Amino acid sequence: MSHDHDHPSYLQHHFDTPEQQFTSSKLGMWLFLATEVLMFGGLFCAYSVYRGNHPEIFMYAHQFLDTKLGAINTVVLLCSSLTMAWAVRAAQLGQKRLLPFMLILTLAGAFGFMGIKYIEYSSKFDHGLLWARAYEPHEEGHHGDDHGDGHEAGAADHGAAHDGGDDHGDADHNGAADHNGASDHNGDAAHEAAAGDHGGEQAEALPDGVLEILPSGLKVEKSTIAPPGSAPSGTVLTVSDDGHGEHHGPEPEKTKVFFSIYFLMTGLHGIHVLGGIVVIFWLLFKSLGGAFGPEYYTPVDLVGLYWHLVDLIWIFLFPLLYLIH
Amino acid sequence: MASSTDGKHVPHVVPLWILIGVLAILLILTWATVAVTSFDFGSNMNLVVAMVIAVIKAALVVMFFMHLVWDRPFNTVIFVSALAFVGLFIILALLDTGQYQPTMIPGYTAAGGVVP
Numbered sequence: 001m002s003h004d005h006d007h008p009s010y011l012q013h014h015f016d017t018p019e020q021q022f023t024s025s026k027l028g029m030w031l032f033l034a035t036e037v038l039m040f041g042g043l044f045c046a047y048s049v050y051r052g053n054h055p056e057i058f059m060y061a062h063q064f065l066d067t068k069l070g071a072i073n074t075v076v077l078l079c080s081s082l083t084m085a086w087a088v089r090a091a092q093l094g095q096k097r098l099l100p101f102m103l104i105l106t107l108a109g110a111f112g113f114m115g116i117k118y119i120e121y122s123s124k125f126d127h128g129l130l131w132a133r134a135y136e137p138h139e140e141g142h143h144g145d146d147h148g149d150g151h152e153a154g155a156a157d158h159g160a161a162h163d164g165g166d167d168h169g170d171a172d173h174n175g176a177a178d179h180n181g182a183s184d185h186n187g188d189a190a191h192e193a194a195a196g197d198h199g200g201e202q203a204e205a206l207p208d209g210v211l212e213i214l215p216s217g218l219k220v221e222k223s224t225i226a227p228p229g230s231a232p233s234g235t236v237l238t239v240s241d242d243g244h245g246e247h248h249g250p251e252p253e254k255t256k257v258f259f260s261i262y263f264l265m266t267g268l269h270g271i272h273v274l275g276g277i278v279v280i281f282w283l284l285f286k287s288l289g290g291a292f293g294p295e296y297y298t299p300v301d302l303v304g305l306y307w308h309l310v311d312l313i314w315i316f317l318f319p320l321l322y323l324i325h
Numbered sequence: 326m327a328s329s330t331d332g333k334h335v336p337h338v339v340p341l342w343i344l345i346g347v348l349a350i351l352l353i354l355t356w357a358t359v360a361v362t363s364f365d366f367g368s369n370m371n372l373v374v375a376m377v378i379a380v381i382k383a384a385l386v387v388m389f390f391m392h393l394v395w396d397r398p399f400n401t402v403i404f405v406s407a408l409a410f411v412g413l414f415i416i417l418a419l420l421d422t423g424q425y426q427p428t429m430i431p432g433y434t435a436a437g438g439v440v441p
Contacts, residue, residue: 017332023397030400034407041411048415049422067359074355082348085339085390092336294336308390315382318355323362325371 010296022298029302033309036272040313043265047320050257060249061258062324064129066120070322073116074314080109081311087283088304091297096290099300103284106307110277117270124259131263135256265317272310279303337395347389354382 008018015021051058087102128136283303286292292300358378366374388394393401 018334019332022334026396026400027403030403034403037404037407037411041407041414044411045415045418049418052419053422067362071355071359075352078348078351078355081386081390082344085344086341089338089341089344092338295334297336305391308386311390312383312386315386316379319358319375319379323358323375325362325365325375 008295010298018295025298025302026305029305033305036309040265040268043261043268044316044320047261047265050261054252054254054257056252057255057258058324060252061255061262062322064124064127065262065322066123067322069116069120070318073113074318076109076112076116077311077314080106080113081308083109084280084304084307088297088300091287091292091300092294094293096287096293099287099292100284103280103287107277107280107284110273110280113273114270114277117266117273124263129259130256131260132256135259137251262321265321269310269313269317272313276303276307276310279306337392339389339392339395343389347385351382351385354378 011018011021015024083102083105087099087106090098090102124130128134128138130136280303283300286299358375361374361378362371365371387404393404
């Protein structure tokens with residue numbers, strides 16, 4: 001089709017027909033979504049490997065996440081997915097007033113999500129529950145007893161942690177006890193070996209961080225990974241003074257890696273939500289100018305696909321991070 | 326699939342009851358996935374149950390909100406391939422990480438707490 005033919009203004013010259021343009025755009029969007037899935041796939045892989053090796057860290061650390069806020073955010077995102085799908089429908093049907101309305105509702109969901117995320121993040125910052133190097137949980141006394149700080153954001157967080165904690169308490173403690181039992185032989189044996197064999201003449205000969213040197217010359221490093229349940233006695237279970245059963249339990253070592261994973265996954269997801277906000281605003285302004293109708297609504301459709309993918313990722317993040325049992 | 330012979334694009338409009346029905350199911354499943362965490366299904370079954378619910382929710386979103394059921398099949402091929410490769414990636418990584426002897430690092434307890 002050449003340029004002197006009259007064709008719709010939205011039809012770009014390298015496409016023959018609107019239908020061809022539409023299906024091409026959609027194909028491109030699905031390819032983009034595939035790369036998004038692959039990008040998040042790397043993080044999900046890191047999560048899987050770390051949880052596979054250290055389930056006790058996830059059992060422990062997820063208690064610091066607020067299930068209630070996470071669930072509310074899931075509902076908010078699902079509802080905004082509906083309004084986005086409804087916006088596409090409105091554009092397809094030429095409902096020129098309903099379209100911007102649905103986009104505004106979608107934006108409200110997006111801002112609601114980010115607002116709740118802000119509350120959650122600031123609670124984590126207040127308590128030093130941050131990624132690896134910044135992880136520095138500060139509480140008076142020991143780990144299980146941080147209810148009295150009186151941070152506003154923290155208060156909400158801990159409230160729900162109790163709700164979850166009461167349910168999980170028994171299982172967690174049993175789990176910890178089991179691990180204790182299982183690792184007793186190993187742990188004790190290792191410690192005794194270290195204390196007994198190397199306590200005397202060999203101890204000063206070994207470099208820092210080396211447990212022993214094998215006859216072959218290989219150095220066996222001292223473990224920096226504590227067996228579950230081997231935390232110092234200062235961090236053992238206690239009953240907090242507010243009447244709730246203690247839920248935190250002893251802190252496994254390397255708990256900070258959970259928060260690294262948490263911030264990476266939710267952070268990358270949050271960046272996607274922010275990106276979604278920008279493009280939905282753009283759609284809103286275009287739609288107010290009457291740019292979209294039954295013949296041409298491709299941008300609405302594609303942004304919709306993107307927004308649903310963001311929702312999709314959260315559908316997996318929520319149970320994986322907040323609902324660990 | 327939206328297509329016509331003269332090249333004009335004819336949109337496929339999803340009925341409103343499907344959209345709202347899907348949202349209702351998604352909300353019920355969200356409630357369910359939170360509710361089941363208070364039960365102990367033993368070993369890793371809680372994770373399995375949570376993931377089954379998440380996959381159902383994801384499938385609903387993809388099929389109806391993203392209207393992949395009415396779309397060109399090739400888009401499904403692209404998306405499912407991406408998911409399959411992520412699955413392969415994670416499975417191979419887990420197979421690999423399971424091959425290391427837990428006792429090589431004294432005091433280290435591998436998944437499942439198996440200490441020989």
